[in-house]
């Protein structure tokens with residue numbers, strides 16, 4: 001399952017990230033690394049995905065969210 | 076907290092040494108929204124200089140301040156969330172820090188998001204330059220119920236660490252103390268625990284060993300090894316040049332198996348966890364969005380809400396800007412009395428014309444423009460301070476992304492419907508130079524307020540009830556123009572790697588800090604004044620030279636030239652009078668009708684008309700008697716899509732700092748306006 005599949009208000013743990021070196025460098029520098037917890041806040045079509053991670057609200061483009069694998073935490 | 080256990084003697088207060096011109100240079104490093112600008116502005120006040128990094132298109136912000144009789148230079152370093160070579164900004168930042176120019180690096184982190192924002196420190200670790208750490212936003216962290224113990228962090232890092240609130244003027248004593256102490260002791264970051272984390276990454280030890288014989292000034296082998304594993308292009312290129320081929324290949328293959336930036340990033344965060352362990356209590360920060368964000372990020376209402384907010388802000392900004400604009404017009408109105416005075420003392424005509432039509436006129440333009448710059452800078456600055464700008468980026472990311480731009484680029488477009496110069500000044504918020512130039516280049520295609528002041532009038536005169544149709548056509552051309560111009564210009568301006576989608580923080584909303592905001596706005600307006608005056612004076616003077624006639628407008632060089640090349644301009648549907656009015660509209664569009672009036676009625680000079688001299692009372696009849704419909708159509712289109720005005724030109728130059736691109740954009744607009752006129756004229760000939 002990828003980050004862009006998550007519904008709003010779900011929590012997940014990042015399990016892997018695909019992409020070229022530049023993307024990975026950018027995404028880790030904003031705090032998204034494997035093992036890190038994210039809470040999706042908004043996930044609308046044609047908009048970046050909005051999430052909370054490490055106390056921070058972060059927006060990530062949808063296309064790139066598809067390359068972030070997550071496993072959902074069941075509440 | 077002051078970190079003064081690092082120094083034995085107290086600061087040498089009051090030691091004044093005038094020979095000590097620059098006691099130290101401080102490099103300010105931190106992620107976006109960590110409070111860098113707030114700190115920078117508070118320290119330097121109006122002593123700021125904005126330019127370009129030598130040979131680069133990245134904005135350089137430096138400033139000076141004095142404390143205890145010593146003067147310091149501080150550089151606000153560009154870049155984003157890390158020190159990796161993802162763009163020019165980060166490379167400039169790295170080069171500056173390790174160039175020996177910086178005596179100390181002040182690293183900022185956000186106390187309310189400490190875990191994430193210490194990433195910059197972790198990425199810095201391994202660079203061999205003394206530093207200290209400022210945990211900014213201490214007030215926000217306190218509100219969240221976080222208790223941070225800087226001493227614990229200090230003990231682990233080996234460099235001074237202080238809690239800080241950049242907007243709080245009272246906390247600066249501690250800042251200066253920490254700074255002086257750090258400058259005296261030159262503390263280096265203790266990286267041993269971080270290195271232990273890195274040692275767990277496969278291949279790390281061997282890479283470090285290979286790199287340890289190969290010294291690069293300012294960087295430790297640890298830092299280089301990590302960047303090599305992260306496939307940092309600049310580091311890899313330099314290793315390729317300095318290592319033997321088989322060693323380089325070995326480094327590369329080890330890096331490929333190491334897990335790259337994911338492994339190193341995880342190691343950095345593991346180290347950060349260790350640093351924070353015991354230094355911060357866990358507070359539960361709520362993970363939901365506020366009311367305001369629910370609107371701004373809404374699927375349908377987001378865009379209208381954002382646009383409305385911006386418009387209200389812009390309208391409100393006219394209130395403080397109004398006095399300046401009125402003053403500008405007041406200066407313009409001085410021309411009459413001054414001219415009368417000069418004539419009375421028998422001043423030669425050309426001299427009084429220079430004084431009135433060039434100098435006073437230019438100053439009038441400049442002061443009016445400052446009103447706009449002031450207003451736009453204030454509104455945009457405010458939106459950025461408060462945090463709304465990040466929401467605008469979010470909402471328009473997809474739309475503007477199609478043009479190769481960031482979401483924020485929508486702002487200059489909105490402003491350009493009012494005034495292109497304001498749009499150009501507002502493009503300052505775009506942090507990537509190429510995208511900034513592209514935004515301005517495209518915003519020029521948006522018909523500005525002055526265009527809207529003359530186009531409906533001209534259209535109605537010539538086309539009566541059909542005028543609205545023409546205006547609809549103009550709007551359609553605008554969209555097409557932006558799209559095509561975007562395609563043409565983006566190739567040279569926006570690199571493929573900058574076309575990545577957004578990865579950014581939406582910071583929490585902050586109350587505006589009026590003091591520092593106003594200081595910034597005034598500084599910016601002052602800066603604009605000095606740069607722009609030069610450009611406007613030069614252009615006004617050149618235009619005056621070619622259009623000066625002493626009496627009859629038809630005697631000027633411009634008119635003679637216009638008549639000479641009329642056979643050519645007729646192709647574009649413009650008899651010489653229209654062509655000169657078109658040229659004059661590059662100076663200011665509102666003058667185009669006045670110039671026609673002067674030329675067709677044979678009274679008044681071109682230059683006076685350009686700058687808004689009165690229009691003949693029978694202007695409508697004059698126009699109808701002299702201009703055919705297809706010509707009128709060509710003229711209206713040409714003026715609408717001509718370059719906006721010299722003030723916009725000057726503002727563009729001020730923002731992008733590039734003569735080449737400013738000239739390219741102007742020439743492009745002049746040519747496309749003529750091409751569009753050509754098309755309009757020939758279509759007009761078919762119709763009428």
Ligand SMILES: Nc1nc2c(ncn2[C@@H]2O[C@H](COP(=O)(O)OP(=O)(O)O)[C@@H](O)[C@H]2O)c(=O)[nH]1
Pocket residue numbers: 105106107108109110111112113114211212213214215239240241242459460461462585586587588
């Ligand atoms: N409450 C609070 N707000 C701050 C502090 N430092 C900066 N800000 C605000 O945080 C926002 C971002 O700061 P800015 O200096 O623009 O960050 P930069 O992106 O690092 O330059 C602005 O609205 C500042 O007014 C602080 O210590 N406390």
